[in-house]
Amino acid sequence: MPNIIVCVKQSYDVQQLRYDKVSKQFLLAEAPKKMSDTDRRAVEEALRIREKYGGKVIILTVGNQDSIDAIRQAYAMGADEGYAIIDKDYENFDTNNVAMILAQAIRKMGNFDLVLCGAESTDGYSRQVPVKVAVYLGLPFINFVRELRLEGNYVIATSDYEDGLYIYRVKMPAIVAVTLDINEPRTPTPSAILRASRKPITQWTLKDIGVDGVKVHFKVLNTYVPEVRRKRIILDASTDDKIVNAVQKLIDALRQERII
Amino acid sequence: MDMVTILSYSERIDLQLELATLANEITNKLSGNSISAVIGYGIKDKVDVLSKNFDKVFVIDSEDLKLFNPITYANVLLNIVNNTKPDIILISDTKRGGAIASALSALLDTGCITEVTKVELVNDDLVIYRGAYGGLGLAQTKILTSPKIIAVKPGSYPRPTAIKNGIIEEMKVDIKKPEIELVEFRAKETGARLNESDVVVVAGRGVKKKDDLQMLEDLAKILGGVVGCSRPLSADLGWCPTWVGMSGVTIKPKLYIGVGVSGQIQHIAGIRDSKIIVAINIDPNAPIFEYVDYGIIGDLYKVVPKLIDELKKIKG
Numbered sequence: 001m002p003n004i005i006v007c008v009k010q011s012y013d014v015q016q017l018r019y020d021k022v023s024k025q026f027l028l029a030e031a032p033k034k035m036s037d038t039d040r041r042a043v044e045e046a047l048r049i050r051e052k053y054g055g056k057v058i059i060l061t062v063g064n065q066d067s068i069d070a071i072r073q074a075y076a077m078g079a080d081e082g083y084a085i086i087d088k089d090y091e092n093f094d095t096n097n098v099a100m101i102l103a104q105a106i107r108k109m110g111n112f113d114l115v116l117c118g119a120e121s122t123d124g125y126s127r128q129v130p131v132k133v134a135v136y137l138g139l140p141f142i143n144f145v146r147e148l149r150l151e152g153n154y155v156i157a158t159s160d161y162e163d164g165l166y167i168y169r170v171k172m173p174a175i176v177a178v179t180l181d182i183n184e185p186r187t188p189t190p191s192a193i194l195r196a197s198r199k200p201i202t203q204w205t206l207k208d209i210g211v212d213g214v215k216v217h218f219k220v221l222n223t224y225v226p227e228v229r230r231k232r233i234i235l236d237a238s239t240d241d242k243i244v245n246a247v248q249k250l251i252d253a254l255r256q257e258r259i260i
Numbered sequence: 261m262d263m264v265t266i267l268s269y270s271e272r273i274d275l276q277l278e279l280a281t282l283a284n285e286i287t288n289k290l291s292g293n294s295i296s297a298v299i300g301y302g303i304k305d306k307v308d309v310l311s312k313n314f315d316k317v318f319v320i321d322s323e324d325l326k327l328f329n330p331i332t333y334a335n336v337l338l339n340i341v342n343n344t345k346p347d348i349i350l351i352s353d354t355k356r357g358g359a360i361a362s363a364l365s366a367l368l369d370t371g372c373i374t375e376v377t378k379v380e381l382v383n384d385d386l387v388i389y390r391g392a393y394g395g396l397g398l399a400q401t402k403i404l405t406s407p408k409i410i411a412v413k414p415g416s417y418p419r420p421t422a423i424k425n426g427i428i429e430e431m432k433v434d435i436k437k438p439e440i441e442l443v444e445f446r447a448k449e450t451g452a453r454l455n456e457s458d459v460v461v462v463a464g465r466g467v468k469k470k471d472d473l474q475m476l477e478d479l480a481k482i483l484g485g486v487v488g489c490s491r492p493l494s495a496d497l498g499w500c501p502t503w504v505g506m507s508g509v510t511i512k513p514k515l516y517i518g519v520g521v522s523g524q525i526q527h528i529a530g531i532r533d534s535k536i537i538v539a540i541n542i543d544p545n546a547p548i549f550e551y552v553d554y555g556i557i558g559d560l561y562k563v564v565p566k567l568i569d570e571l572k573k574i575k576g
Contacts, residue, residue, distance in 0.1 A: 012393060014393045014394035014396060014525065015394075015525075017393055017396060019396075019397075026393065026396075026397060094371065095362070095365075095372070096365060096366060096369065096371070096372075099366065120507065122394065123393055123394065125374075125375060125391065125394065125395075125506065125507070126362075126373075126374045126375065127358050127359065127362065127374060127507075128358075128361075128362035128365070128372060128374060129362075131330050131331065131359045131362045131363045131366070132362055132363065132365070132366040134331060134363075135331055135334075135363050135366040135367060136366060140329075140331075140438055140439050140440050141329070141330065141331055142440065143330065143355070143359050144355055156443065161355050161356065162354060162355060162448075162501070162502055163447060163448060163501075164445055164446050164447040164448045165445070165446040165448070166328075166442060166444075166445055167442070167443045167444040167445070167446075168440050168441065168442055168443065169440070169441045169442075169443050170439065170440045170441070171439060180495065181495055181496070215369075216404065217365075217369075217370060217371030217372075217403065217404055217405045218371035218372075218373060218401055218402060218403045218404055218405075219401065219402050219404055220399050220400070220401050221387070221399075221400040221401060221402060222399070222400045223392045223393075223397050223398070223399040223400075224397060224398060225396065225397050225398075226397070226398045226532070228550065228551055230537060230551055230552055230553050231552075231553040231554065232549070232550075232552060232553070232555070233552075233553065233554050233555070234549060234552075234555045234556075234557060235554065235555065235556045235557070236557055236558070237540075237556045237557060237558025237559075237562070237563050238557065238558055240562070242558070243558055243562055243563055243566050244566065246556050246558065246563070247556075247563065247566045247567050247570050248570065249554075250538065250554050250556060250567070251567075251570055251571065251574070253553075253554055254515070254536070254538075257535075257536055259459075259483075259514055259515045259536060260483065260571070260574065260575075
């Protein structure tokens with residue numbers, strides 16, 4: 001009966017992120033947020049393991065008040081318990097800080113067999129946090145997992161690397177980071193969403209988990225939308241005649257550009 | 261910073277050379293040492309080319325490194341870090357490299373930035389550019405601690421011309437093997453090296469069957485290029501071993517042709533620095549048309565064969 005801790009992040013929904021056309025700055029204050037896509041799959045995978053082998057699915061997040069919503073989303077999917085480490089300076093935390101806080105919280109929670117994370121977040125995309133959690137906890141780590149099963153006290157995990165698929169076997173407790181390909185997460189029912197909104201969440205401060213403060217290791221100077229300097233010559237090829245014309249124009253252009 | 265020491269690591273020799281270009285760029289301005297780290301199993305015969313591009317090459321070749329694990333590799337790399345005391349550590353941001361960089365950053369309690377596409381020297385300090393918000397944006401960042409760990413996307417820098425005559429030194433270190441066992445390995449087909457080609461034709465979801473990729477191969481062949489896939493075709497359908505775009509391969513060819521590619525921002529992030537961007541798509545509202553030099557709105561199954569025919573006439 002494995003106890004699985006799933007680390008989740010409430011991210012900006014980058015598909016809906018807008019920016020100011022003049023200043024080229026992102027409009028973050030109005031941007032919708034959601035649980036990271038890979039984290040949602042980590043939750044789904046934990047639920048599937050629970051359905052097969054029993055145990056508990058425990059959600060853990062670090063963030064600000066907005067982040068609590070990620071736990072609600074996981075509750076609506078069927079998770080059992082949720083813990084949120086909330087700090088007002090969260091926006092300034094770097095990946096070392098987040099991983100260290102997650103590791104401290106996991107230590108305090110104790111009694112777990114497996115930690116699942118999404119391999120990368122939807123907005124930050126650094127891919128740094130899961131391996132750092134493993135370093136801080138001193139536990140074995142398997143990355144980019146697209147298939148997962150348990151065999152007694154062991155995890156059998158298929159890692160997706162550039163050159164091939166590596167199937168690893170590791171004794172629990174272990175940390176596993178999953179990819180988008182591992183499953184298709186379930187859509188919660190309206191009644192599950194309603195029940196999730198009433199389910200209690202344990203909130204801790206940094207002090208509660210024994211963290212005195214954080215040292216920030218890097219700083220973002222500016223985030224902006226890079227200028228698109230393209231010709232944007234659009235050719236209509238909706239009929240056979242127009243195809244001939246469009247292809248000819250393209251070839252002429254590529255000649256002028258000295259590509260052909 | 262005066263006299264910087266830069267340590268570069270990649271699991272791939274060709275990517276080490278890209279890092280050498282960036283390292284040279286920095287040491288040319290600040291003066292210093294450019295050192296390369298090579299770790300793995302059965303790799304020591306392959307490092308000669310590195311000695312021509314770095315001042316020194318450290319090699320750790322051990323059977324205990326046969327099984328890859330980012331934490332094991334980071335701990336091994338830590339030996340070279342402790343020996344050379346670098347100010348900057350460059351690691352190529354492959355799946356393995358990014359995780360090694362991250363693990364090393366935790367072990368050294370120092371800052372690390374992944375997804376880096378450009379590093380600039382401003383007032384003797386490094387301004388580091390990385391993709392932000394799924395590739396829609398660009399972030400200018402600074403690392404406040406030392407050493408600075410920078411994970412550079414493959415294809416961000418060209419290969420250098422060999423100018424050095426470095427020393428190769430083999431190191432023996434204690435390796436704590438991970439408690440992980442490899443049960444099975446299934447190799448992927450090795451696709452074309454997308455980031456080395458002057459012309460890249462990319463297939464998107466508009467391409468209906470895997471067999472239709474042949475048509476794109478024909479187009480690429482006439483132009484002296486290679487074919488790649490967008491993420492759904494690679495990750496979901498397995499038509500290509502890797503994809504063009506964020507978390508896949510970043511390319512900057514002279515000519516990019518997107519065929520049936522809609523142009524999700526994550527894809528655009530991987531092609532943004534191409535010299536000429538061409539797209540063929542039947543949907544006039546496809547976001548890719550915002551980013552093109554030349555866009556053809558039409559059925560790819562009619563446009564591509566016509567384009568091939570016309571190019572054949574020119575090229576014989």
